[in-house]
Amino acid sequence: MRRSSFTRSARTTTAALTGALLLTGALFTGTAAAVGEGPDYRGNETINTSILSTYDDVARFLKDQDAKQDAMELEVIGQTVKGRDIHLVKYLSNPDNPTILYLAQQHGNEQLTTEAMLHTIKSLGSPSKASLLKNVNILFIPMFNADGAMGDVNFPLDGYLAKGERHLTRYNANEVDLNRDHVAKEQPETQALHENVLRAYDVDYAIDLHHQGTQSRVNGDLVSGSILYPTTPDVSPELVEKSKRLGSVVYHNVDRTGWGHIGRYDGGSANTIGRNGMAAEYGIATLLFEMRGMSDHEYAPYVLGQKSNGYLIRQSVLTMEATIKAVADGSIDQADTSFWDTLPQQCNTC
Numbered sequence: 520m521r522r523s524s525f526t527r528s529a530r531t532t533t534a535a536l537t538g539a540l541l542l543t544g545a546l547f548t549g550t551a552a553a554v555g556e557g558p559d560y561r562g563n564e565t566i567n568t569s570i571l572s573t574y575d576d577v578a579r580f581l582k583d584q585d586a587k588q589d590a591m592e593l594e595v596i597g598q599t600v601k602g603r604d605i606h607l608v609k610y611l612s613n614p615d616n617p618t619i620l621y622l623a624q625q626h627g628n629e630q631l632t633t634e635a636m637l638h639t640i641k642s643l644g645s646p647s648k649a650s651l652l653k654n655v656n657i658l659f660i661p662m663f664n665a666d667g668a669m670g671d672v673n674f675p676l677d678g679y680l681a682k683g684e685r686h687l688t689r690y691n692a693n694e695v696d697l698n699r700d701h702v703a704k705e706q707p708e709t710q711a712l713h714e715n716v717l718r719a720y721d722v723d724y725a726i727d728l729h730h731q732g733t734q735s736r737v738n739g740d741l742v743s744g745s746i747l748y749p750t751t752p753d754v755s756p757e758l759v760e761k762s763k764r765l766g767s768v769v770y771h772n773v774d775r776t777g778w779g780h781i782g783r784y785d786g787g788s789a790n791t792i793g794r795n796g797m798a799a800e801y802g803i804a805t806l807l808f809e810m811r812g813m814s815d816h817e818y819a820p821y822v823l824g825q826k827s828n829g830y831l832i833r834q835s836v837l838t839m840e841a842t843i844k845a846v847a848d849g850s851i852d853q854a855d856t857s858f859w860d861t862l863p864q865q866c867n868t869c
């Protein structure tokens with residue numbers, strides 16, 4: 520089933536593309552109740568992957584945008600284990616500009632960040648964004664682990680909960696967690712990222728976009744997501760502070776919406792993790808942002824029904840748009856990092 524979904528008919532692909540575009544176009548814009556006690560799977564909601572963009576949808580969308588947008592360049596930085604192209608979207612107006620990298624779907628079952636990235640890329644094609652793009656260089660990797668996202672892997676996905684044409688899994692086709700491969704760099708996906716992006720461009724900031732489980736709380740309410748700066752001992756206090764400023768832009772823009780509820784992520788200190796490894800090896804200021812709820816998993820408390828898609832995509836878009844603006848206009852340099860001192864660490868019983 521997983522393989523056939525990759526080679527399905529053009530007609531089916533076109534139908535799925537239409538759905539994907541609708542998804543990226545239909546953003547949550549309201550100020551509904553805080554997500555704190557938002558929808559929950561609990562076995563009675565639809566978890567369906569057919570509304571998510573497939574790899575083919577993403578590739579087609581990017582090629583279409585590349586044809587439409589003068590400022591955008593589309594590069595293939597390598598191939599996945601199964602031979603899918605890994606796409607890098609580039610807006611490089613001036614080598615003297617600060618450069619920010621957005622990375623989505625290191626884990627293939629964390630897909631709404633990808634949908635948000637497609638929306639953000641499309642919006643950068645608006646004439647109103649031209650002046651913004653003169654002052655910042657932007658790199659996007661929308662679907663890093665395309666094999667995992669398509670469930671085209673060399674191990675069984677029995678018991679995964681989502682319905683639809685495919686399952687999505689955290690691991691790459693070799694059952695390796697790519698976000699633990701940033702030191703050894705043994706997988707083709709990780710090698711492509713390091714050789715053709717991190718060593719090829721002078722990246723100042725990076726946001727690594729993920730999804731986490733659904734049950735984490737802060738102050739009694741379920742969080743909409745959680746954030747963290749590099750916690751490896753191998754980075755300077757100055758780089759940690761710069762990373763905290765990146766987190767400040769995200770936190771304050773999401774928090775003021777009324778529906779965002781952000782906690783501190785409880786993350787490890789190993790350099791094998793992208794957030795730490797990119798900071799330690801290249802001096803990049805990094806932020807991890809974990810959105811609530813995964814697209815598919817075998818463990819029910821990790822997956823989230825579609826009712827939450829709108830605000831979770833919106834949260835990711837807001838994260839990218841706010842940080843692009845703050846880096847472009849330099850306001851990130853004045854971002855207040857004091858909130859980190861009191862930001863509660865999320866937990867399932869908090």
Ligand SMILES: [Zn+2]
Nearest residue numbers: 626629729730
């Ligand atoms: Zn993840």
